[in-house]
Amino acid sequence: MNHPSSQRCGLIAIVGAPNSGKSSLINVLVKNKVAIVSDKPHTTRQAVYGIVCHEDLQSIFIDTPGMVLSPQDPLQNYMRKTARQSLKEANISVVVIDVDRAHHKANRLLLNASIQREIPTLVVLTKIDNWKDKSRLLPLIESYRDFESNVVGFFPxxxxxxxxxxELELAxxxxxxxxAWMFPADMKTQLSFEVGLSEITREKLFWSLHQEIPxxxxxLTxxxxxxxxxxxxxxxxWIWQNITVEKEGQKKLVLGQEGRRIRHVxxxxxxxxQSQHRCDVHLFLHVTINPTWIERHYG
Ligand SMILES: Nc1nc2c(ncn2[C@@H]2O[C@H](COP(=O)(O)OP(=O)(O)OP(=O)(O)O)[C@@H](O)[C@H]2O)c(=O)[nH]1
Incomplete structure (x- = not known):
């Protein structure tokens, strides 16, 4: 590690609407998979740190749950609080806007919250690969013109x-x-080993199941x-994990016909x-029903 007096450091909150691409962005910035990714909203539930060290610099990115506008249950409440808390702790914020959902209400809400905190705010317009015609970006940036003087810049x-x-990394x-750096140079995330293992299985369940059930x-490992x-x-x-669902019907869907889905997951x-830890892995999955797990965990 370099001498502490020359070190620079920053806590960078990555906030945005659900499914806007926050976790994918963090993984790219950290050059490591620290956060799970899926095409379903509410994949990220807790703040996940992705830590990058480069020469004297340490950047600590905080992946946050997608901003829930009207929480429907204690889990969504917890997710909303976590996103807001991360913004409070951070000294830089990145508001991630999916170009295909550029006018999601959460975008302006988060931009205002970040600017009110008087921390440098960057606007990332992501998923631009979905747009062949890049000239569409200009009118989009124009539509956020009222924020122009308060943000560091717009980054497609x-x-x-x-x-x-x-360009984003340099900015x-x-x-x-x-x-002084907040974490050791070789640390990539604050998640514990067993939570990391649980997250991998949860991601595969998100991939495999339809909208609501994941x-x-x-x-839990x-x-x-x-x-x-x-x-x-x-x-x-050797790993034993428990998958908790709320109802018998959900358990059947997780198991799949003759257990095919759970075996695939x-x-x-x-x-x-195996590829992360370069070793043989024995993984045992068990599904249990608990109708009140959300209230018990997050209530
Ligand atoms: N085409 C394209 N798709 C992307 C890009 N970034 C993310 N995605 C996709 O968008 C979906 C959501 O990505 P995530 O990174 O999980 O989004 P998130 O904001 O962390 O989602 P939540 O945690 O659920 O709020 C996934 O299907 C990603 O593959 C991108 O740059 N281009």
């Missing part, structure tokens, strides 16, 4: 093609202020340990954990 990007990412690095379930295989002498990771999760 794509987390898929990486277009515009370098963010220039905003980091002198201060949101109504939870994954109940037990895990490393073991050395006596025959191969290689280390293995298990296979995808196992493959990702």
């Amino acid at each position: 990007v794509s987390s898929h093609t990486l277009q515009g990412i370098e 963010l690095q220039n905003l980091l202020t002198p201060g 949101y109504r379930l939870n994954v 109940e037990k895990w340990y490393w073991r050395k295989n006596k025959r191969t002498k290689q280390k293995e990771l 298990g296979l995808l999760a196992r493959q990702e954990i």
Whole structure:
């Protein structure tokens, strides 16, 4: 690590409407998968830190849950509070706007909240790979003209093609202020090992299930340990996870016909954990019903 006196550091909140592309952006900025991604809203439930160190600089990106305008249950309430809290803690904010949903009410709400905090605010217009005709971007930026004098700038990007990412990285690095690093140089996220494992399985469930059900379930890593295989002498990771749903019908959907869906989810999760930890993985998934898990967890 460099000498603390030359270090610069910053907590950068990534906020935006649900499904706007916040987690995808963080993964690209961190150059590591720290946050799970899916095409369903409310994939991110808690603040996830993605930490990047470069020369004297440490950027700590906070992935936040999509801004819920009218919370319908304690989980959505918790998600809304988490997004607001992250904005309070941060010293830089990035408001992520999906170009195809540029006028989502959350965008202006978050821009106002960030500007009120008097922290540098960047507007990221993401998913520009979806637009062949880039001249459409100008009228979009124009429609946010009233914020122009209060924001650092508008940054059109794509987390898929990486277009515009370098410009965004440079702008963010220039905003980091002198201060000792908050995390060790080799740390990529604050999530614990077992929460990271649960998130991988939750992502595969989000991919595999239809709109509403993924949101109504939870994954908990109940037990895990490393073991050395006596025959191969290689280390293995053994994991037991519990998937909680609210109703019998949801359990049936998670299991799928003759258990096909849960086996597929298990296979995808196992493959990702194996490639992350470069070892054999044994993953056991169990589904239980608890009609009040959301109230118990978040109420
Ligand atoms: N075409 C395109 N799709 C993107 C881009 N960034 C994200 N997506 C897609 O948009 C969807 C949502 O992405 P996420 O990164 O999970 O969005 P999020 O804002 O973190 O979502 P929540 O946590 O649910 O609020 C996924 O299907 C992504 O693959 C992009 O730059 N281009």
